[in-house]
Amino acid sequence: MNAAAALTKKDFETDQDVRWCPGCGDYAVLAQVQKLMPTLGIPRENFAFISGIGCSSRFPYYMETYGMHSIHGRAPAIASGLKLARPELSVWVVTGDGDALAIGGNHFIHAMRRNIGLKILLLNNRIYGLTKGQYSPTSLLGMKTKSTPQGSIDRPFSPVAVALGAGATFVARTVDSDLAHMAGVLKRAAEHQGTAFVEIYQNCIVFNDGAYDAITDKSMRDDTRLMLEHGKPLLYGKERNKGIRLRGMEPEAVTLGENGVTESDLLVHDEAAEHGGLAFLLSQFDVPTLPVPLGVFREVGAPSYEEMNNGLQADARERRGQGDLASLFNSGDTWTIV
Amino acid sequence: MNAAAALTKKDFETDQDVRWCPGCGDYAVLAQVQKLMPTLGIPRENFAFISGIGCSSRFPYYMETYGMHSIHGRAPAIASGLKLARPELSVWVVTGDGDALAIGGNHFIHAMRRNIGLKILLLNNRIYGLTKGQYSPTSLLGMKTKSTPQGSIDRPFSPVAVALGAGATFVARTVDSDLAHMAGVLKRAAEHQGTAFVEIYQNCIVFNDGAYDAITDKSMRDDTRLMLEHGKPLLYGKERNKGIRLRGMEPEAVTLGENGVTESDLLVHDEAAEHGGLAFLLSQFDVPTLPVPLGVFREVGAPSYEEMNNGLQADARERRGQGDLASLFNSGDTWTIV
Amino acid sequence: MSGAAAAVDVGLERRTAPRPVEELDSVVIRFVGDSGDGMQLTGNEFSRAIAKAGHDFATHPDYPSEIRAPTGTLFGVSGYQIQFASRQVFTSGDAPDVLVAMNPAALKTNLSDVKNGGTIIANSGAFTDNSLAKAGYAANPLKDGSLGNYRVYEIDISGLTALALKDSGLSKKDVGRCKNYYALGLMLSLYSRPLDKEEGDVRKKFAKKPQLAEANVLALRAGYAYVEATEMFITSYRVRAADIRAGTYRSLTGNHATALGFVAASELSGVPLFLGSYPITPATDILHELAALKHFNVTTFQAEDEIAGICSAIGASYGGVLGMTTTSGPGMALKTEALGLAVMLELPLVIVNVQRGGPSTGLPTKIEQSDLLQAIYGRNGECPLPVIAANSPSDCFDCAMEAFRIAVKYMTPVILLTDGGIGNAAEPWRIPDPASLPKLEVKFRTDPEGYQAYARDANLARSWVRPGTPGLEHRVGGLEKDFLTGNISQDPLNHQRMVDVRAAKVAGIARDIPPTRVEGPAQGDLLIVGWGSTYGSIVQAREQAVAEGHAVAHVHLRHLNPFPSDLGDILKRYKTVLVPEMNLGQLSRLLRERYLIDVVQLNKVQGKPFKVSEIYDRIIELCNGVPKGVSKGVSK
Amino acid sequence: MSGAAAAVDVGLERRTAPRPVEELDSVVIRFVGDSGDGMQLTGNEFSRAIAKAGHDFATHPDYPSEIRAPTGTLFGVSGYQIQFASRQVFTSGDAPDVLVAMNPAALKTNLSDVKNGGTIIANSGAFTDNSLAKAGYAANPLKDGSLGNYRVYEIDISGLTALALKDSGLSKKDVGRCKNYYALGLMLSLYSRPLDKEEGDVRKKFAKKPQLAEANVLALRAGYAYVEATEMFITSYRVRAADIRAGTYRSLTGNHATALGFVAASELSGVPLFLGSYPITPATDILHELAALKHFNVTTFQAEDEIAGICSAIGASYGGVLGMTTTSGPGMALKTEALGLAVMLELPLVIVNVQRGGPSTGLPTKIEQSDLLQAIYGRNGECPLPVIAANSPSDCFDCAMEAFRIAVKYMTPVILLTDGGIGNAAEPWRIPDPASLPKLEVKFRTDPEGYQAYARDANLARSWVRPGTPGLEHRVGGLEKDFLTGNISQDPLNHQRMVDVRAAKVAGIARDIPPTRVEGPAQGDLLIVGWGSTYGSIVQAREQAVAEGHAVAHVHLRHLNPFPSDLGDILKRYKTVLVPEMNLGQLSRLLRERYLIDVVQLNKVQGKPFKVSEIYDRIIELCNGVPKGVSKGVSK
């Protein structure tokens, strides 16, 4: 098991029955993650998967790695402790829209700002699955659920915007049904130093089926989603003739060739933009007025929290030498009674 | 007391000794708020001030209104319940950087997204005052405090960015030492429908004295702060010859007249921009590279949560009539035993 | 018919000779199948039919924590048990007389519970090699003689449903979904219930999908006819109608009853209701119910977490409405800091904990009553508050009202304990006339003259003031406060006084608790003391023992803090006190501590309610002189 | 000198005749002034000087919750009390012999505590009209004869300090800040301590501000000289050095000692230490101390809230380091859900609750011990865990090590209770030789052969595995788990077994607790049982009673869950058991429940420690036969 090179997807499957509903989007994510693991060159025993509570949070039971299915909303906090204590581990958090953004909102934003080396996968089905269908902080306005029989009156979060607002250094979005895209985004997340946040649109076939039809349905998805590529203009559409232009500071969907619009009028994607204004603008896009961006919104470099923490310890040792109990006890004012 | 018109600042002062350190910035905020109250045309008994725990959270004791000094971090949640139960009240939350953004982060972002009619004043001194000087989520990197003797390794939040990321409809910033500016911003907040968030830079003379010197010191502040005005170009500087220009999506400080820059090259402030990209960009500004914006970053209209909630109730009554116990009890399948 | 019955595959030819009908006193039926098989629906529909026949009944749904586990797996089995009888029924029954098993996994996981010699109706069509393998059967139990102790009826419910619906035009998948109605028809016929009412109900339920409605009606009829047409069942059964108090009834789960109780409290007091809650199994249904009642003076707020749930309710209470929050174990843990605030603020507030299996996430869909000590002691500081518990689904209605009565009279948070068993189980509820309900008077102070925020009345309650009342502006908070003004006070003696008065206020509620009802002899050898959902099992166990000539008394506590003031005296009148609990002895600890008496514990922590027999056996042991010092659990 | 002394305003002329020195057994001195007056510093410096003189001592700092209250207000008064003696000292003393009052507010709020006939040294310069008014004095108490019962020394400390520093070049404000060193000099002289060491210390402390250092040295000298020079004090005093065990000592607060204990646990076991914590009074100093020790294998993480504090520690423990968290009452409430998880995960973890006045935010800077029942019962479900408590500042060191010893040996979270009194108070700590400390062995499992995540050893502990160990990959979680594999299990009997085994594991720790030490007769009329910081008061009260011929025994419990296995027997050997607690009787409840014995409660909930006399009086009452049934509090 030690030779990371020899690992395969199978090595990351456990003997536990997978207990999601047949047809649940979670299966696809699990499969992609199990496929990704052996490609990272990390020994299996150095992975840890931490989750909260929710359908999606059953994830660790199916990963033949170290793992914890913890309590609702707290996975980022637990994972932060683990990562700080053991920076050499590859620590992944798997969470849901309720887990991460309802009860766990605080730990979520603090993980983002600290830039601690966690890979956070948020399986967003815009519903509480495990508790059988209440609306979540990402459910759309007006959505009828068990707890909102007249329709929700809560404006939804954009998880990407919340992450950006909290200072995230890596923010991406993908969707359960596009395996290739998911694979690419997950790989990028794995390679990022510091907190990597990936929102995964995930279909809950039981309580919110079709939530993402607008962007997954083959007949229309090319016109409703915007595949982000660093350094490339924001182009989309079946004929790749639609694009995003800036008007003042407001985005606008335009068609190439109409009203003299050319590719050079379009916004160019820049993951690394220091101030993140573009990423934030993109986080506000939604159908029907604007296409839904998929891909990496932002990736900027910054020292990771665990690195800086290591630095503090190294510094302290350099200045004071490795700690020694006897001299610690005897420091400060002492007196001797004979 | 009922005639709101006749009220004065004095009517909003309590008989309790104000227990902040002499010289604390909190005094100025208290005075401005007490001044503002009588101008709002609201009877005194219709105000409620809710706070958490912290130096700043002592605020309600000094306001001769209804009020609650609750528990650490939970003021937005308590205030939300109060506002929903009693939408006709004017409900204010007073909080600190620790109270709102450390322990209270979750309630803070959810208040923002719901757009519930709370006025939230965050007295940001970038330190935990009440517990005597630990760093807070807004403390600068490298800051030495009691809990960070080697300097903080936590990247600070921009409270304005967090609020924007969470979907806030009104976001502003002011500073304790500029009374006139604070008065204007508070008034705007009071008038906003939905959640109004105001960050107030506040000096803690004991544990973080001088945190805002760069933008409050008379000798330099004109060059370090950017006073936001809707519809006006982003101009600043003692000679009002500096401004902000956009380069791609990145902001840049420029000097009028240099390299042919004219006022028309500058970004124009737009509080109401639908997608909030400009507001977000501004939230990332900080000295020394860019001036610190003060004023209203964003104000957009959206129905308030309590309004929508009233709507649900009205709808339900319209459809089903005012609820009646007997018919509620007897609804569904019943059978009679004789 | 003992041993595996021969496989039968008959059509629907009508038999002419009438079949004999056997009269029964009571029957326990359990429907089991895949989570996707609609067993909860079948069970519910069956109990409705039973109810309308004038039986008393009690149910126990038992479903996996997975939403929709893969078909055929052991962990995906969902069950619904009902007991109905010609007399009063208190539990869903110890052991099923009849098990309706829709697949091998369901048979496997439930067989051991079935009464020796009981009946098994097996959907033989689902006993395929594949599904047998999934259930871990090496051989087909219907064929290998392993069910020798049972009366087994093999019916290819899947196949017969498909046959009945072959012209329906439905997809195979949809046809598969109709088989629960076939099973329902079968059972209705077997237990001599008419079909017509049920047909109407199906059509109502599927009003928006008329094709499905007709298919389900067809399946229902086919199942019904099957019993009439075949010779498989030699007799049908009839349970005589119970001798039930006259009145209009409906079937109600505990969570539903809780919700109705709160709405009643609001209507009776004229004060709006505010629920701040975060979903958690098994409490969420209270939120669902109340969310659908916005035409009353009801606001529901699905908060971002449990802390915001209780905090929003505290805010609402400060605003002068009936604030409340609902949750279960782990959520309760999160609310304990804010509960302390509510105790300090002295505002009315009701917290419902629908207990589940613990500790931690534990067994979320299973039953337990292990949060009692948390309710009483689980806060920092000296932080007393009243705790009450409901003992059955319909008792939840009364307890919800009682909770608010105490909360507003004493200006205090009140914890109401129910559990997942009560919450999800249904029983008939005799619908009360709203005019007959106890009054709930709420007085807000409006007079500024001499107002002191923490001045107290004879019950030691301070006054409730609605913000918006001129001249009564005041501040409250979580720091210790002056005995009268409520201003912050650090004075040592004032703190002592406040700690003492908060304790005295809660203790004083004992004066307000009616005399404790003792079932059975007023003194003697054995008293059983219970609380919460063990009620039914204890009642039936005691009745059995009494029927056999043993003198046994029973006290069931609604008020757990404070205890009724007569409880100490009552306990001392018996030689032995037996305390059955679904925990390791939490009430036992309280009784020992308060009254310095030893008690005999009977503890079961298995995620399942007590069987009547488990309590009965212990009673008999104690009556027969087995040393009482041997506290023990069941079935280890 | 009785009554108000005449105002004196002398210079610094040197007296020639030596003053008589009076020998004392013990002295209690309290320094009081504005929060800004530096009383904590003065007190600390004084106790250091006292310590070096070979006295035993105990201190009690008492400061307002305001950071820096406006000068002269009653609520802004800060105090520091020290008792030092020629014998062992256990408390900071009931009533000050000497009160050093830096302003009228300080005099007003503290006067009633001073021993009758005691000494008051008043900074007369601060008794201005303005400050008298702020303190609510209608007339100057130094002048109106109201202090007739005390020996009053009026010294214009403000003025004399200014005089001494007139050439220092310091601003008026800075000069004002030096007056605490003047007061210190005064007291050192009065109690015959040499000046030279102190001067060196001042220079060290203000090394970065040499001008201020010199000014403070001048003030110190001036105060010192004042006593020598004036005729005001007729005698000086000397307290003989105590007969203290040989060794090297330092002065240590409980919070500091706790931090050192944890570092020791880490060093002794070779396992790194991880503290996840959120600041809260009075626990934060532990975080401060550990944050400064990063050259050890120590990581400190200031989390976003208490929940993240404990959760990060759980993550760290799962990672194979010593995870811990520190907090106080309200923060403890927030951690209870995660504590349940830790119990399920069966990972070592230490939770320190430095208790404060409750409930809710309560009295954050005051002392109380009312979180005991929360520690034991405050979680959902059956969720047992060990609880221990420290009884003095230096005992915190031992208890911190003991907590980790239990945590790693039994793979369990452990709660360590201290309180704000212990946490902030200082006492001499005899510095141990690290080699003499108890070993702390930690074994991580590395062998994949036959590994089962929940297999247990003889102590019922499962094994600890560090992620990164090949072949031992496994998952843990908060759902109920299989007895061996740790996989999710919903099996009823497995749940019972796990609930039972978790309880048995914690109960089994009793085997590991040394025999209980009983001070005094092994049986008899009266046993005092205490826990936590009441230790000193009980010891001294008992000693007094014993000195007067009463036979009284004392047991002080470190282990509160489980109790030592011999406790029940011990309790039964005495006719009366007296339990003094700074709560409404939480240990009393536990003793009643566990041992079915009645106890006499002595409760005080005033934010202040017991006075020795309060316990002594109750002892004497009980010895003299006052009915023991009358449980009562003090000074109501």
Ligand SMILES: Cc1ncc(C[n+]2csc(CCOP(=O)(O)OP(=O)(O)O)c2C)c(N)n1
């Ligand atoms: C403290 C606590 N509160 C509430 C719950 C109940 N609960 C479990 S999962 C969940 C929400 C799940 O939604 P999400 O995170 O979106 O996950 P999904 O099931 O949709 O994958 C809730 C409310 C719990 N287990 N613990």
Ligand SMILES: Cc1ncc(C[n+]2csc(CCOP(=O)(O)OP(=O)(O)O)c2C)c(N)n1
């Ligand atoms: C549950 C809980 N945790 C911690 C504390 C301790 N505490 C009180 S205020 C505070 C932080 C105050 O900082 P901030 O909100 O910035 O307010 P400031 O004092 O700076 O105005 C902390 C940690 C508490 N009272 N309650």
Ligand code: SF4
């Ligand atoms: S309920 Fe929804 S999210 Fe949960 S397992 Fe089923 S399909 Fe997936």
Ligand code: SF4
């Ligand atoms: S500590 Fe700081 S924030 Fe608190 S009252 Fe003093 S100056 Fe103000």
Ligand SMILES: [Mg+2]
């Ligand atoms: Mg979800």
Ligand SMILES: [Mg+2]
């Ligand atoms: Mg602050």
